[in-house]
Amino acid sequence: MLMDSNLDLDEYIDFQKYWLVLKRRWIPATAIFISMVGFSLIYAFSLDKIYEAEAQLLIKVDRTAKLTGLENSTGEIKSLTTDSDPLTTEAKILESRPIVEKLIEELDLRNDEGKLFKYENVEGPLKVKPIKGTDILQVTYTDKDPKLAALIVNKAIELYIEDHTLNNRSETASAREFIDKQLPQIEAKVREAEANLRSFKNQNRIASLQEETTANIESLSNVAEQIDEIKAELEDVNARYVRLRGQLNMSWQEASAVSSLSQSVAVQRVLEQLQEVKVLLVQKRNYLSDNAPQVITLKEEEADLTALLDEQIATTLNGEQQSLIKNVNILSLGNLKQAQIAEFASLGLQKEGLEEKLKDLNNTYHYYQQKSDTFPKLQEQQRELERRVEAAESTYQILLSKLQETQIIEQQNVGNVHVISEAVVPEKHIGPSKKIIVAGAGTMGALLGVAVAFLLDIRDKTIKNTKEIEEMLPYLLHGIVPNFNKITDKKQLLLPSRSTANLSKFADVEISALLIKEAYHNIQISLKLLDNEAANKVIAVTSSVSGEGKSSVSANLAIAKAQCGQRVLIVDGDLRCPTQQDIWGVSNEIGLTEVLKQEVEWQQAIQNVMPNLDLMTSGPRVKNPVSLLNFSLIEALITSASGYYDLIIFDAPPLVGLADTKILAMSVDGLLFVVRPGVANYTSVTAAKKLLAAFNVLGVVANGVDLDRESYSHEYYYADKKYFQAG
Numbered sequence: 001m002l003m004d005s006n007l008d009l010d011e012y013i014d015f016q017k018y019w020l021v022l023k024r025r026w027i028p029a030t031a032i033f034i035s036m037v038g039f040s041l042i043y044a045f046s047l048d049k050i051y052e053a054e055a056q057l058l059i060k061v062d063r064t065a066k067l068t069g070l071e072n073s074t075g076e077i078k079s080l081t082t083d084s085d086p087l088t089t090e091a092k093i094l095e096s097r098p099i100v101e102k103l104i105e106e107l108d109l110r111n112d113e114g115k116l117f118k119y120e121n122v123e124g125p126l127k128v129k130p131i132k133g134t135d136i137l138q139v140t141y142t143d144k145d146p147k148l149a150a151l152i153v154n155k156a157i158e159l160y161i162e163d164h165t166l167n168n169r170s171e172t173a174s175a176r177e178f179i180d181k182q183l184p185q186i187e188a189k190v191r192e193a194e195a196n197l198r199s200f201k202n203q204n205r206i207a208s209l210q211e212e213t214t215a216n217i218e219s220l221s222n223v224a225e226q227i228d229e230i231k232a233e234l235e236d237v238n239a240r241y242v243r244l245r246g247q248l249n250m251s252w253q254e255a256s257a258v259s260s261l262s263q264s265v266a267v268q269r270v271l272e273q274l275q276e277v278k279v280l281l282v283q284k285r286n287y288l289s290d291n292a293p294q295v296i297t298l299k300e301e302e303a304d305l306t307a308l309l310d311e312q313i314a315t316t317l318n319g320e321q322q323s324l325i326k327n328v329n330i331l332s333l334g335n336l337k338q339a340q341i342a343e344f345a346s347l348g349l350q351k352e353g354l355e356e357k358l359k360d361l362n363n364t365y366h367y368y369q370q371k372s373d374t375f376p377k378l379q380e381q382q383r384e385l386e387r388r389v390e391a392a393e394s395t396y397q398i399l400l401s402k403l404q405e406t407q408i409i410e411q412q413n414v415g416n417v418h419v420i421s422e423a424v425v426p427e428k429h430i431g432p433s434k435k436i437i438v439a440g441a442g443t444m445g446a447l448l449g450v451a452v453a454f455l456l457d458i459r460d461k462t463i464k465n466t467k468e469i470e471e472m473l474p475y476l477l478h479g480i481v482p483n484f485n486k487i488t489d490k491k492q493l494l495l496p497s498r499s500t501a502n503l504s505k506f507a508d509v510e511i512s513a514l515l516i517k518e519a520y521h522n523i524q525i526s527l528k529l530l531d532n533e534a535a536n537k538v539i540a541v542t543s544s545v546s547g548e549g550k551s552s553v554s555a556n557l558a559i560a561k562a563q564c565g566q567r568v569l570i571v572d573g574d575l576r577c578p579t580q581q582d583i584w585g586v587s588n589e590i591g592l593t594e595v596l597k598q599e600v601e602w603q604q605a606i607q608n609v610m611p612n613l614d615l616m617t618s619g620p621r622v623k624n625p626v627s628l629l630n631f632s633l634i635e636a637l638i639t640s641a642s643g644y645y646d647l648i649i650f651d652a653p654p655l656v657g658l659a660d661t662k663i664l665a666m667s668v669d670g671l672l673f674v675v676r677p678g679v680a681n682y683t684s685v686t687a688a689k690k691l692l693a694a695f696n697v698l699g700v701v702a703n704g705v706d707l708d709r710e711s712y713s714h715e716y717y718y719a720d721k722k723y724f725q726a727g
Helices: 002-024 026-046 064-068 086-094 097-107 119-123 146-203 209-248 252-262 265-285 293-316 319-324 335-409 434-459 466-472 511-527 550-562 580-584 592-596 631-642 660-665 682-692 712-717 721-726
Strands: 051-059 126-130 136-143 417-421 477-482 538-543 568-572 607-610 613-616 647-651 670-675 697-705
Touching: 026 434, 051 086, 051 146, 086 126, 086 136, 086 146, 097 119, 097 146, 126 146, 136 146, 146 335, 146 417, 209 335, 265 293, 466 477, 466 682, 466 697, 477 511, 511 550, 511 697, 538 550, 538 660, 550 568, 550 580, 550 613, 550 647, 550 670, 550 697, 568 580, 592 631, 631 647, 631 660, 670 682
Parallel strands: 477 697, 538 647, 538 670, 568 613, 568 647, 670 697
Antiparallel strands: 051 136, 051 417, 126 136, 607 613
16 A cells, blocks of 8 residues: 555646646647637638548449350459459549549539639548448549539449440450450561570571580590590690700790800801900900900900901891890800700790690690580570460461350440439538647647647756755755746835835845845754854855856844844955945945955955944955965964854855855865855756865855746645734
8 A cells, every 4th residue: 555655646747747837838838838829710710611422332242244145254253362342443443533524524624713622622521431231332523512522422323334335345345356466466476486596596507406416426436535635745845945044044035046046157156256256355365464465356356356356246146035145144145055945945835835736735625525515505595585485376276266155245235333322412510620629739739739849848057946955955945036027016116226225124025025135034944153153154046057146145143143133244245246345336446356466454344334233345356366365364264253253154156067155165164055046057066066076065145036836745835914914
């Protein structure tokens, strides 16, 4: 039972949450609802009365074919599949475009502009549907003109019956005409199939595939034997070629070039003379210096012979051969070596020829092999062409037989449609139902309004109410200050204006002012500030961001404390954007900045704003406030002032993004955190929550709260008016 009770309570709380969302967003939700209902009313009353004309058709099978003795399926209505319905098929035919367009043309249906109706204009109102469990079709048409509705239904039925009868009469004739048209084509296909078979045989040069296969196998075997012979011969040549290449250390192309030189008489003669000169030159150098006339003469002769040798070589060899013998010392080659070179060049040429021949034989082998691989496919193609010839001949014989049958039954006349009741002019209209339109629009408007309300609420990242404050912050909620603009008199009666001389009028008898006053008394009690011996004599009031009313909370809390007979000092610690001087309407020439600069004593910066309540404004603004907020100076100020006052309240800057409040927080006894629903958002409060963890937090005050948007769990914050009225 306890679990069920808790479950019901959770559901109830969730419902309250949704209800609060609607209360917050009632304006857009209501606007959407009213707009939808308004438009639906305008639309509903602008609609004309609609009339519906109805007729019924019976679809049955005609038995004329049995009576004539030529029974056939012409005109018989059957379904092609188990899922299809013949009546539904006939209904779709009656609604088809050809019949509807013919109907429009014969009735000359035109719109207000004098143009003929289109198919879509008639197809929508015209409905044909089978009556379940019968062979009857129900044909209806809706229009604002009852006579026109009946006329269209009857004309549609007339055209459908004509079309149906003509179709049944023409089925056999169409079949005969089809066969007459197909016979020449099928005959042509027979000739074409036979021609394709002949062309296939001619194109592939096939008289007999079996003989072609046998001949190809024999050719393949012969080529394989030749390949083996060439390979054996090539192995022998390769063996000698490799041995000579190792001895000569040159390619066979170089050997061929050298061999050509050895066969040139002119080159050999020059070589002999050059060798003789070289020998003489060596002999002369043995006993003569290089400057001797004989040595110089021999050098010049050597150079001439070398140039002549190069010239003879260029004459004997082409450019490619000349480049090959650049690295070959021709003078060092003897007769024996020249013989080896000639043999090596011959082997190289022979080797190249054998390799080329082997390549040609391999290509031939692959040709026969590929040809052999194509024979199965050719056999398959031939069989396919033969089957096509047989199929074409068979089809031709069947069509010839069917042509004789259709000629006998061509004159049959069948009909399957009978009119049960024609359409009459309707007397009562069927719509539109204005109530249903408005009700539907109202429902849609309500749903759309609720959806928009929740969408707007989801997109709104601000704190909505005190319940969300308590869920986000792990600190006690010490009080809720109602929103001034939401109470009865619409006036802010908490603080004196510049023209107010008598500050005691703060406690006005108006219920609205008393509500605010009692809210701050509740905060005092929660914070235990009414006790003169309270531990928290110095507090700082801050918020996550600006605009949450921390300054007004500081001022009103000080007023509430002062009205209880205790001395209170407010210090405007917001050196960046001070507001206390504007709230109290006093001068800001001397304040906290002069005290922190040690230009004046703190007593000189004090201004009395009402009995038991003194104010220290921020003083003139400075460029770098953080540099003035010296911890020791603030401690000295607090220590000195604590002897004169029961409570010191610092109006601190916002906590998020500024270092000022952190410095003040280390000097005071505790922080009072102000959150204003509608101004503070989840991001700023989450950031402030992380920063507050490092300090002593006395609690939270919800400022500017709309009590009408609070859940029932917070109704103890509502004041009972009879107690205020009794005073």
